[in-house]
Amino acid sequence: MPAPLLSLRKMTKTYGQTVANSAIDLDVAAGSIHAILGENGAGKSTLMKLIYGVERPDEGEMHWNGEPVHLTSPAEARRLGIGMVFQHFSLFETLTVVENISLIVPGSKVDLAARIRALGQDFGLVVDPFAHVHALSVGERQRVEIIRCLLTEPRLLILDEPTSVLPPQAVGLLFETLRRLRDGGVSILFISHKLDEIRALCDRATILRGGRVTGDVDPRDHDSHDLARMMIGRDMPAPLHLAPMPKGEMRLELTALDHQPDDPFGVTLAGVSLRLHAGEILGIAGISGNGQAEMSRLISGETLLPASRRDEIRMMDKPVGHLGPAARRALGLAFVPEERLGRGAVPDMTLADNSLLTAHPLGLLKRGLIDRQAEARFTAACIADFDVRTSGPEAEAGSLSGGNLQKFIMGREISLNPRLLFVAQPTWGVDIGAATAIRHRLVKMRNAGVAVLVISEELEELFEICDRIQVLHKGSLSPSLDPRSTRPEEIGRWMIGSASVVA
Amino acid sequence: MSGIEFILAGMLAAATPFLLAALGELVVERAGVLNLGLEGMMALGAAIGFIVVYEGGGHVAAFLAAGLVGVGLALVFAGLALGLRANQVAVGLAVGILGQGLSSLVGNSYESLTITGLPKLAFPGLSDLPVVGGMFSQDIIVWLSLIATAAIWAMFRYSRLGLILRAIGENPAAARAIGYRVTALRLGAVVFGGAMAGFAGAYAATVYTPLWADGMIAGRGWIALALVVFGIWLTGRIFFGALLFGALSLASLVAQTEGWAVPSQLLSSLPYIVTIVVLGIITSNKRLLKVNGVASLGEPFGP
Numbered sequence: 001m002p003a004p005l006l007s008l009r010k011m012t013k014t015y016g017q018t019v020a021n022s023a024i025d026l027d028v029a030a031g032s033i034h035a036i037l038g039e040n041g042a043g044k045s046t047l048m049k050l051i052y053g054v055e056r057p058d059e060g061e062m063h064w065n066g067e068p069v070h071l072t073s074p075a076e077a078r079r080l081g082i083g084m085v086f087q088h089f090s091l092f093e094t095l096t097v098v099e100n101i102s103l104i105v106p107g108s109k110v111d112l113a114a115r116i117r118a119l120g121q122d123f124g125l126v127v128d129p130f131a132h133v134h135a136l137s138v139g140e141r142q143r144v145e146i147i148r149c150l151l152t153e154p155r156l157l158i159l160d161e162p163t164s165v166l167p168p169q170a171v172g173l174l175f176e177t178l179r180r181l182r183d184g185g186v187s188i189l190f191i192s193h194k195l196d197e198i199r200a201l202c203d204r205a206t207i208l209r210g211g212r213v214t215g216d217v218d219p220r221d222h223d224s225h226d227l228a229r230m231m232i233g234r235d236m237p238a239p240l241h242l243a244p245m246p247k248g249e250m251r252l253e254l255t256a257l258d259h260q261p262d263d264p265f266g267v268t269l270a271g272v273s274l275r276l277h278a279g280e281i282l283g284i285a286g287i288s289g290n291g292q293a294e295m296s297r298l299i300s301g302e303t304l305l306p307a308s309r310r311d312e313i314r315m316m317d318k319p320v321g322h323l324g325p326a327a328r329r330a331l332g333l334a335f336v337p338e339e340r341l342g343r344g345a346v347p348d349m350t351l352a353d354n355s356l357l358t359a360h361p362l363g364l365l366k367r368g369l370i371d372r373q374a375e376a377r378f379t380a381a382c383i384a385d386f387d388v389r390t391s392g393p394e395a396e397a398g399s400l401s402g403g404n405l406q407k408f409i410m411g412r413e414i415s416l417n418p419r420l421l422f423v424a425q426p427t428w429g430v431d432i433g434a435a436t437a438i439r440h441r442l443v444k445m446r447n448a449g450v451a452v453l454v455i456s457e458e459l460e461e462l463f464e465i466c467d468r469i470q471v472l473h474k475g476s477l478s479p480s481l482d483p484r485s486t487r488p489e490e491i492g493r494w495m496i497g498s499a500s501v502v503a
Numbered sequence: 504m505s506g507i508e509f510i511l512a513g514m515l516a517a518a519t520p521f522l523l524a525a526l527g528e529l530v531v532e533r534a535g536v537l538n539l540g541l542e543g544m545m546a547l548g549a550a551i552g553f554i555v556v557y558e559g560g561g562h563v564a565a566f567l568a569a570g571l572v573g574v575g576l577a578l579v580f581a582g583l584a585l586g587l588r589a590n591q592v593a594v595g596l597a598v599g600i601l602g603q604g605l606s607s608l609v610g611n612s613y614e615s616l617t618i619t620g621l622p623k624l625a626f627p628g629l630s631d632l633p634v635v636g637g638m639f640s641q642d643i644i645v646w647l648s649l650i651a652t653a654a655i656w657a658m659f660r661y662s663r664l665g666l667i668l669r670a671i672g673e674n675p676a677a678a679r680a681i682g683y684r685v686t687a688l689r690l691g692a693v694v695f696g697g698a699m700a701g702f703a704g705a706y707a708a709t710v711y712t713p714l715w716a717d718g719m720i721a722g723r724g725w726i727a728l729a730l731v732v733f734g735i736w737l738t739g740r741i742f743f744g745a746l747l748f749g750a751l752s753l754a755s756l757v758a759q760t761e762g763w764a765v766p767s768q769l770l771s772s773l774p775y776i777v778t779i780v781v782l783g784i785i786t787s788n789k790r791l792l793k794v795n796g797v798a799s800l801g802e803p804f805g806p
Contacts, residue, residue, distance in 0.1 A: 075682030076682075090674070090676075090677035090679065092674055092677065094669065095669065099666055103667065105684070262789065264793050
């Protein structure tokens with residue numbers, strides 16, 4: 001057997017008390033698609049940073065083509081032939097595609113533009129070289145990142161959760177591209193937590209859990225069940241079932257809502273209409289950057305409409321378009337924003353003080369002053385009810401992991417006993433156990449007669465918990481679709497605009 | 504000489520101190536660093552430049568020395584703001600105050616002395632034109648500043664270095680991830696900015712008004728900083744901003760000598776008022792700001 005292209009032995013990296021990677025062994029063969037499978041927080045990203053030279057290991061060895069190497073910067077990794085496509089793209093928005101690429105690849109712009117077009121033809125990665133990056137969709141940005149990597153002619157291409165930003169159709173296209181690259185002799189490290197994708201694409205899978213390797217298998221020999229057990233250490237939780245509910249009263253109604261955002265790079269909403277009743281969950285599907293941010297600010301009250309248009313947004317059957325967040329919350333709205341730090345919680349404040357921000361009407365104030373005991377009781381109850389892993393109510397919000405903070409914010413908002421609960425990206429960056437708990441909780445709220453609006457990029461999640469789904473694309477909302485009678489591909493067509501077939 | 508001729512002939516020279524300092528600061532800010540110490544760097548450059556000329560060193564040595572002290576202060580700034588990642592606003596202010604204090608100290612025994620400036624170099628033919636002729640008779644530094652303006656414009660528009668500076672200003676983390684040495688590049692930009700501020704000070708004290716008076720920079724550094732923002736980080740706009748400011752300061756002089764029935768204090772504050780108004784109007788274009796603004800401006804960055 002020839003020496004592997006990349007070989008890691010006993011790679012270890014700690015951040016303070018946290019062991020992110022513990023004695024990781026990994027062999028990537030030449031010409032293979034190798035999966036790194038693990039939950040959020042399993043240490044996948046840290047491992048990739050070590051391989052790409054962004055971070056240096058505390059211990060361990062890395063061999064490239066059998067030779068020991070010690071990387072100290074991404075530039076060195078690139079010289080060896082390692083390219084990386086980041087999950088949160090490393091593109092420069094104010095530059096054009098070709099300018100972005102010329103930052104890495106030498107050559108004149110005209111020459112590069114021709115190469116970008118040629119590569120686009122060969123691999124189905126079509127993109128306009130002279131477009132500004134800020135004007136591109138997320139899928140197009142990913143193509144630019146991949147093209148930028150490919151033009152450096154890498155031997156190993158690292159892709160960090162590449163499918164999380166793609167509609168189902170585009171995932172197939174990406175896999176086709178990756179297979180062609182592999183057949184051309186490029187090895188691929190494919191990082192994901194999606195089992196089906198890995199079984200469909202990869203020749204080899206290394207599974208991480210809690211910073212350690214828990215499996216090194218051929219994914220085609222194992223079913224999703226086995227892989228899941230290696231990944232989360234137990235069986236996958238059973239999917240939820242929605243019991244039918246009688247149609248309740250109208251809790252949220254958007255009527256032909258148009259909105260031109262202040263931000264010149266924002267998405268203009270055009271004719272957005274939806275109706276949400278008590279006792280149902282409405283899911284808003286779509287790829288981020290299609291108007292989700294604008295829509296959520298309009299619903300939360302962070303963006304106000306002029307009083308003359310207040311009827312375009314109605315909550316609990318009252319016009320609220322001109323009312324701010326506090327007034328809408330007083331009507332019974334609770335809101336969990338997508339950004340947990342800075343919008344959902346204040347990072348430098350304790351959990352107890354963060355409770356106060358929205359839960360103050362629940363008796364946390366006494367004669368206008370803070371009742372510290374009530375505040376601590378409320379916070380402790382939230383922490384216990386929602387299984388938040390933290391040292392206690394006095395912990396700073398910024399010290400919690402993303403998933404735990406999300407559980408805390410969900411807990412705080414649910415404790416408000418809202419009539420309308422609006423959650424953006426409920427399980428983003430949350431491990432499977434916690435994600436399941438959050439979904440169960442949302443369904444429980446629905447069954448108790450709360451109207452629940454969920455914005456999510458995870459189609460599987462929406463299919464699991466929603467009574468109805470609407471798809472947001474370029475600021476327009478699709479008609480309401482029934483997840484029980486709609487195939488994911490159909491949602492995918494709405495996600496990319498029903499007229500075109502290729503993303 | 505009519506008022507208009509006076510303004511046309513003098514505005515380029517009047518604009519040059521602002522222009523030199525603002526071009527340097529443009530490069531610094533495009534790279535993502537906010538250096539508020541411009542005023543102090545100019546003041547020290549002015550003092551050193553004046554002393555060198557007064558002591559017989561000549562103008563070339565004066566500009567070199569002024570550029571060097573500008574770089575020296577820039578290195579103090581860079582050591583704290585880039586090396587130790589201290590707050591750039593606080594460090595910039597502190598370095599600015601340091602520069603002003605040092606300029607008072609070294610210039611103390613030269614107070615109110617005068618020197619000879621630089622001769623004017625005229626474009627043959629053009630400089631004899633009526634009304635506008637004066638514009639084509641300027642000292643060498645003015646001509647060099649115009650060349651520097653064109654060079655910096657071309658650098659940001661066409662060169663790889665310009666592209667890299669814009670990239671590290673927009674997203675330093677991404678620039679590092681694709682292999683650029685962000686801190687080293689920023690250091691280079693800050694050093695360049697320091698040298699330009701030194702030149703600007705030397706021009707003010709050895710050419711434009713060839714005398715030394717403590718505090719003679721008189722807020723020019725702050726105006727240069729404002730011009731960078733008012734120009735939305737675009738070289739051409741900064742150039743016209745500097746020109747406008749130069750023309751307005753001369754116009755207020757003309758108005759005073761022609762005995763307008765307007766209080767002279769109001770006239771001398773006119774350039775500042777106009778700058779504030781124009782700044783307010785121009786920076787209200789959100790689209791231009793978003794495309795040309797520097798996303799990481801003033802934020803410490805380090806691995």
